[in-house]
Amino acid sequence: MVRTYLSCLIGVISLIAGMSEAVAQQVSSQRYGIILGASRVVYPPDSRGVTLSVTNPEDYPILVQSQVMNEDKKTEAPFYVTPPLFRLEGKQQNTLRVVRTGGIYPTDRESLAWLCVRGIPPKDGDVWAQDKGTALQSSAGVTMLMQLSINSCIKLLIRPENLSGNPSGMAKKLTWKVNGRQLIATNPTLFYMNLGSLSFNDKKIKEDYISPLGERVFALPEGTGEHGKIKWTVIGDYGDKSQVQSVEIK
Numbered sequence: 001m002v003r004t005y006l007s008c009l010i011g012v013i014s015l016i017a018g019m020s021e022a023v024a025q026q027v028s029s030q031r032y033g034i035i036l037g038a039s040r041v042v043y044p045p046d047s048r049g050v051t052l053s054v055t056n057p058e059d060y061p062i063l064v065q066s067q068v069m070n071e072d073k074k075t076e077a078p079f080y081v082t083p084p085l086f087r088l089e090g091k092q093q094n095t096l097r098v099v100r101t102g103g104i105y106p107t108d109r110e111s112l113a114w115l116c117v118r119g120i121p122p123k124d125g126d127v128w129a130q131d132k133g134t135a136l137q138s139s140a141g142v143t144m145l146m147q148l149s150i151n152s153c154i155k156l157l158i159r160p161e162n163l164s165g166n167p168s169g170m171a172k173k174l175t176w177k178v179n180g181r182q183l184i185a186t187n188p189t190l191f192y193m194n195l196g197s198l199s200f201n202d203k204k205i206k207e208d209y210i211s212p213l214g215e216r217v218f219a220l221p222e223g224t225g226e227h228g229k230i231k232w233t234v235i236g237d238y239g240d241k242s243q244v245q246s247v248e249i250k
Contacts, residue, residue, distance in 0.1 A: 034064065034119045039239050040155040040194075041098065041115060045107075049099040054117065056088040063120035064088050066096055068113050068156060077113040078103035079156070098156065105158050109190040109212040114153040155209075157192060167191040168236025171245050174210065178226045178249050183218040185210050193234050196241040201228035 037053035056062055064086055068079035078101045088094055098115060105111045167189070174193060175186045183200060187193045187210040195207035203221035210216040220226070227249055234242045 034062070034117060034152075036117065036154065038154065040157060040235075040237070042157045042159050042237060043098065043100065044161055045100070045105055045158055046161070047100070049097050052096045052098070052115070053093055054088065054096055055093040056090055059090045060122060061087050061089050062122065064094070065118040065120065066116065068098060068115055069153070071112045071114070073114055073116075073153065077156075079113065081115070105160075107160050107162075109160070110163065110192050111158040112192055112209075112211075113156040113158065115156045116151050116153040118151045155192070155194070159191075163190055165191075166236045166238075166240075167193055168234050168240050168242040171232065171234035171242035174232065174234075174245070176230050176247055176249065178220070180226070181220045183220050183230070185216045185218065187212060187214055187216075189213075196233040196235040197244075198230075198232045200224055200230055202231075207232075 035055040035057055037055075041050055041052055043050050054064060056064075066081040066084060068077040068081060069075065070077045080099050080101050082097050082099070083094075086094065096115075096117075170189050170191065170193070173187075173189055175188070177184050177186075183205070190212045192209050192211060194209045198205040198207045198218070200221055201224050203224055205218050205221060208216055208218070229246055229248050231244055231246045233244055236242065
């Protein structure tokens with residue numbers, strides 16, 4: 001059964017096109033956004049595909065480009081997104097479909113890929129922005145904007161069918177230790193544990209994720225010793241956060 005877990009809080013990906021002075025003379029810098037129907041997607045390895053809604057809240061059309069990358073975000077993962085590039089009218093919604101095309105993934109734990117969505121605003125003279133035809137590649141400005149626009153990604157979790165449960169319910173299983181100025185988290189579970197918050201002696205630490213059966217190293221905040229209380233939460237499948245967990249490092 002295909003399971004796409006929708007976040008209770010719809011992730012709004014705010015995308016701002018950064019432009020140099022040379023480009024700014026030709027391209028209008030605009031604030032624009034894409035609303036995705038989930039903050040993460042769970043993909044059963046044998047699924048025929050999962051879907052995700054994408055909405056354009058603006059009054060003008062944008063181009064939407066999507067692809068799936070491996071965990072390193074440097075190489076393409078064996079998934080295909082359709083449509084890979086399309087025009088989305090203002091105030092309209094479309095659906096992305098993600099389909100696995102190959103690859104070998106562990107059957108005893110989760111794997112991670114990234115569904116990356118790029119929003120491209122129009123500029124004066126763009127053919128695709130004026131006409132509802134399909135000649136998207138005819139404008140050189142489109143290519144330029146695609147290079148300058150910001151790419152935003154959500155987690156695509158490849159989860160074997162035999163894994164059950166919600167990661168937020170396993171938050172207390174994380175273990176912690178301090179080594180010098182490093183805080184080391186260990187994840188004994190078979191799930192990616194996505195931290196919703198993390199602090200040491202009430203000083204915030206930038207949260208991250210911890211791989212199944214893996215470790216993640218964090219730098220201790222300035223002005224803290226090597227002893228104190230760690231507090232953390234874990235984000236679940238539905239965007240929910242676990243109860244605050246804590247442990248004393250002595």
